[in-house]
Amino acid sequence: MTNAIEFQDFSFTYRSQSEPTLRQIQLTIQEGERILIVGPSGSGKSTLAQCINGLIPFSYPGTWEGQVLIKGQDARELSLFDRSLHIGTVLQDPDAQFVGLSVGEDIAFALENKQTERPEMQEIVERVARMTDVETLLHARLNDLSGGQRQRAALAGVLVEDADILLFDEPLANLDPVAGQEAMALMDRLQRETNRTLIVVEHRIEDVLVIPFDRIIVMVDGEIIADDHPDVILSNGVLQQAILREPLYVSAARWAGMTVESVDQPSRVDPFLKQFNQTDVLERLEETPQKETATATALLELEQLAFHYRQGTPVLENVTATFQKGTLTTIVGQNGAGKSTLAKVLSGYQRTTGGQILLDGTDITNQSIAERAGTIGFVLQNPNHMISKHLVQEEIRYGMQALRLSEAEENERLEQTLRRCGLYPFRNWPIQALSFGQKKRVTIASILVRRPDILILDEPTAGQDYRHYSDMMDFLEGLKEDGMTLLIITHDMHLVLEYSDQVCLVQAGRIRYAGTSFGLLNQEQLLHHAHLKQTSLFTIAEHLEVDPERFVESIITAERKEREQWL
Amino acid sequence: MAVEMLGYIEKTSPIHRLTGTTKLIGFLLFTTATMFTYDTRVLLVMGLVSIVLFRLSRIRFREVRFVLIFTALFVLINALAVYLFEPEQGVEIYGSRHVLLEGIGRFTVTAEQLFYLFNLILKYSVIVPIAVLFLVTTHPTEFASSLNRIGVPYKIAFAVSLALRYIPDVQADFRTIANAQEARGIAVSHGSLWQRARNSIQILLPLLFTSLERIETVSNAMDLRGFGAGRKRTWYNQKTMNQIDYVAISCIVLLTIFSFVVTFYDGNRFYNPF
Numbered sequence: 027m028t029n030a031i032e033f034q035d036f037s038f039t040y041r042s043q044s045e046p047t048l049r050q051i052q053l054t055i056q057e058g059e060r061i062l063i064v065g066p067s068g069s070g071k072s073t074l075a076q077c078i079n080g081l082i083p084f085s086y087p088g089t090w091e092g093q094v095l096i097k098g099q100d101a102r103e104l105s106l107f108d109r110s111l112h113i114g115t116v117l118q119d120p121d122a123q124f125v126g127l128s129v130g131e132d133i134a135f136a137l138e139n140k141q142t143e144r145p146e147m148q149e150i151v152e153r154v155a156r157m158t159d160v161e162t163l164l165h166a167r168l169n170d171l172s173g174g175q176r177q178r179a180a181l182a183g184v185l186v187e188d189a190d191i192l193l194f195d196e197p198l199a200n201l202d203p204v205a206g207q208e209a210m211a212l213m214d215r216l217q218r219e220t221n222r223t224l225i226v227v228e229h230r231i232e233d234v235l236v237i238p239f240d241r242i243i244v245m246v247d248g249e250i251i252a253d254d255h256p257d258v259i260l261s262n263g264v265l266q267q268a269i270l271r272e273p274l275y276v277s278a279a280r281w282a283g284m285t286v287e288s289v290d291q292p293s294r295v296d297p298f299l300k301q302f303n304q305t306d307v308l309e310r311l312e313e314t315p316q317k318e319t320a321t322a323t324a325l326l327e328l329e330q331l332a333f334h335y336r337q338g339t340p341v342l343e344n345v346t347a348t349f350q351k352g353t354l355t356t357i358v359g360q361n362g363a364g365k366s367t368l369a370k371v372l373s374g375y376q377r378t379t380g381g382q383i384l385l386d387g388t389d390i391t392n393q394s395i396a397e398r399a400g401t402i403g404f405v406l407q408n409p410n411h412m413i414s415k416h417l418v419q420e421e422i423r424y425g426m427q428a429l430r431l432s433e434a435e436e437n438e439r440l441e442q443t444l445r446r447c448g449l450y451p452f453r454n455w456p457i458q459a460l461s462f463g464q465k466k467r468v469t470i471a472s473i474l475v476r477r478p479d480i481l482i483l484d485e486p487t488a489g490q491d492y493r494h495y496s497d498m499m500d501f502l503e504g505l506k507e508d509g510m511t512l513l514i515i516t517h518d519m520h521l522v523l524e525y526s527d528q529v530c531l532v533q534a535g536r537i538r539y540a541g542t543s544f545g546l547l548n549q550e551q552l553l554h555h556a557h558l559k560q561t562s563l564f565t566i567a568e569h570l571e572v573d574p575e576r577f578v579e580s581i582i583t584a585e586r587k588e589r590e591q592w593l
Numbered sequence: 594m595a596v597e598m599l600g601y602i603e604k605t606s607p608i609h610r611l612t613g614t615t616k617l618i619g620f621l622l623f624t625t626a627t628m629f630t631y632d633t634r635v636l637l638v639m640g641l642v643s644i645v646l647f648r649l650s651r652i653r654f655r656e657v658r659f660v661l662i663f664t665a666l667f668v669l670i671n672a673l674a675v676y677l678f679e680p681e682q683g684v685e686i687y688g689s690r691h692v693l694l695e696g697i698g699r700f701t702v703t704a705e706q707l708f709y710l711f712n713l714i715l716k717y718s719v720i721v722p723i724a725v726l727f728l729v730t731t732h733p734t735e736f737a738s739s740l741n742r743i744g745v746p747y748k749i750a751f752a753v754s755l756a757l758r759y760i761p762d763v764q765a766d767f768r769t770i771a772n773a774q775e776a777r778g779i780a781v782s783h784g785s786l787w788q789r790a791r792n793s794i795q796i797l798l799p800l801l802f803t804s805l806e807r808i809e810t811v812s813n814a815m816d817l818r819g820f821g822a823g824r825k826r827t828w829y830n831q832k833t834m835n836q837i838d839y840v841a842i843s844c845i846v847l848l849t850i851f852s853f854v855v856t857f858y859d860g861n862r863f864y865n866p867f
Contacts, residue, residue: 081813107822115817122807123814126829127601127758131734134829139819141827151829183818375772399776410802411766412773414795424795428778458802476777 065245114184174205332380374398
C-alpha cells in the first residue's frame, strides 16, 4: 500500500499568532484507510485538515516547518488546484459552501473550472447525483433542500473530481440525528465501493462511529496524543484525558463497573451491548437516589397560535402549549418543521396571524417587538447577527440604551451580568477576539441585562465540543435555578434527556408532543417522523429490561461527577 | 418572505426562455439607444416595447413594486433638481420661449422646460423597468456565462453573478439583524428620521461581519474546487442559442438602428415640436 498523506515532524504557526497551532505532527495515512480525527475546539484538528486540503498555506499563510507529503509529493509544490484533484473536501457548513443556485449547477462547479465540455459535464453530474441520491433534485434550488439533501449535494460536488481522498470537516454539525446517520452510511458505502481514503474530522464520536473506522487520531493542544484503533482509543481513557465525550454506552459500561477492554469492541455498539449484565446494572441502580420533581406555575401560555407568510401555506398551526416558570423546555423537530419560526413569533420578530400568547395570564399577542423583547429575550443562533459594538462592555450596555436606566443602575446591572456570564475578565476585550462560545455568551449577556422573564435560545450548543457544551448548559441551568424560564431549540437528544423539564416536538408547524423527554422516547413512530433517534443509553436500557428513566438519570449523575474534576 | 428585491424570479415565459447572452445584448443595446436619445417619438416607441416585454415576461408589478417605486422617487427628485439648477434649460435647447407662468425670479415655467423635463422622466421610465426586467429574468450564473461570452473575463463575470446570488441572503441577514436590534429597543423602523438613520448604522457592523464570514467560506469552497486555475472555464448552465434568440437579437438591432436614425437624421438629439 502507498501512503496517501504523510506528515513528518510538521509544525505550523499562523501568521497572526506567536505560538504554533500544530506541533511536531507525525502522521501517516495509507490509501484506502478510514481515519477519524477528534479533538476539542482549538486542538488544531481543523488546522490539520486545512494543511491537507491546501487552504493552508494558500488562504491562511504562516510558518511551515517539517514536511507534508501528498501521494509522495511535497505538498508545498502542489497548487491548490493540483491538490483539489487528489483531495475532495466537504466543509462544515453545507449552506455556506454552495456556489451555484441549483443543485446541478453546484455539482458541476469543479468541472466547469476544469473546462469540461458541456455534454460530458452533464453526464458526469448525472452519474454522481445518482451515487448520492440527489438525481431528482438537479433543478431544485439549494434553499429548498433539507439538511441531509444539502449535505449529499455538497458531497456530489466534491465527487465529480474523482479525488481519491475524501475529507469531511465536521460533517454532522448541521444535521439532525437521522440525517447524520444517513450521511455516515453514504460515506461508508462510497468508501467501500471505490476504496477511497476517508478522513473525517468530528468531535461527536458516537455519531461518527456508526460506521467502522481503521484509526482514531486524538489531538490536544496542537499535538497528536493518540493514534490507534477505535477499540483501543475507546478503552484506554485517552478521550477523558482530551475532554471529549465518549460514546454514551461506554460511559454506561464504566458506570456499571465494567472494565472496558479493546477486545470487547467498544467501537461497535451492537457487539458491545452483550457485555452488559442485567444484575450488575440493577444493583447499581439501587444505589442512586431518585430525583424529585418540583411543581411550578404556568408563565407563558400559547393558545391556537398560527402563523403564515402567505395565505394558504401555514408555517405554524394550532400551536397550544404551556411553559412553567423556572423550567427549561427543549424544542425539537426536523429542519424546517417550524421551530425557529415559533421562536420568532414568541419573541415578536414575526407577528402571529392567529391565536393568543398569554404571559402570566395577560394577553401580549399584539405587543410590538420592542415591548415583547422586554419580557421574552431571543438569542439567535449566529452571534454575528446580534453583535454591533466593538467591546464586550459596550455591547452589553447597548442593550440597556432603550431602557433609560440611571447610570448607577446601568453600571450595577452591567457588572452583575458580566460576572454571571463569566465575562467579567473580558469586559474590555474586542468581541471579535473572543472564541465562538464566548461570543455566544456576550449575546446572551446582552439579552439578560434587560432582565426578561423568558429566554429563548436557538441551538446554543451547536458546533461546540464537550467542555464548551457542558459549560454552556451548566450556565443555562444556573440561570434556570435563578428563576429564569428557558426555551431551547436543539437537535441533540442527549441534551434533551439531560436538561429538559419539558420537551416540545414540532412537526409540520404543529406541536405533536409536549411532555417529559422519556415519554417522547417511548413513541418510536413520532421520533422517526421527526428525524430524531433514541440515544444508545435507551437502547441498552431496553436490552437489559431496566427502567430507562432511572438508568439514564444515573449515568447523567455519574457524568456530572466526572465533569466536576475538570479544571 | 416579504420583499425580495432584484433577485431572480423563476417563471416560464418567452423572456425567461431566451439565453442570457441574448438578454444581455438586448439590454445593452436598448439602454444605449435610450441613453442617447431625447427624441420623444423614439422614447414613446421604446416605452411601448418595454411594456410589451414586461407583459411577456409574466413578472407581476407587485413583485418588483418596491424597486420601481424607489427609483421613480429618485427620478422625480432628479427632475426637480434639474429644474432648480437650470429653470430655462428647455428654452436653450428648443430655441423658443413660451412662458406659461412668470413665477418668482429666475424660476419661470415655460412650455419648453416642461417638455424637456417630461422627456427626461420618460427616458428613465423606459430604462429602469428594462433594467429591472433583465435582472429578475436572468439566472445569475447564466448572466455570468453571458458576460463571459461577450468578452468579460470569467473571474469578473463570476464575481458579478455571485454578488447577485447573495442579494436575497444579505437581505435576509439584514432583516434578522434589524429585528435583533429592535428587540433591544433600538428603533429602526420608527422614531425620528435622524434616530432611525443613526440606528441603521448599527446594523451595518453585524451585517459586515456576517457577510465577511460568508465570503470567507464561499471563497474557500471555490478555491478547494479549483476555481481560478485555468485561463478559461466552461458553464454548466449556458443555454444554446435558438431561433428565438436570433429573432430577438435581430429585432432589438433593428429597433436600435431605428432609434438612432430617427434621433440623429435632423442633426439634433431632441424632437422639437415648437
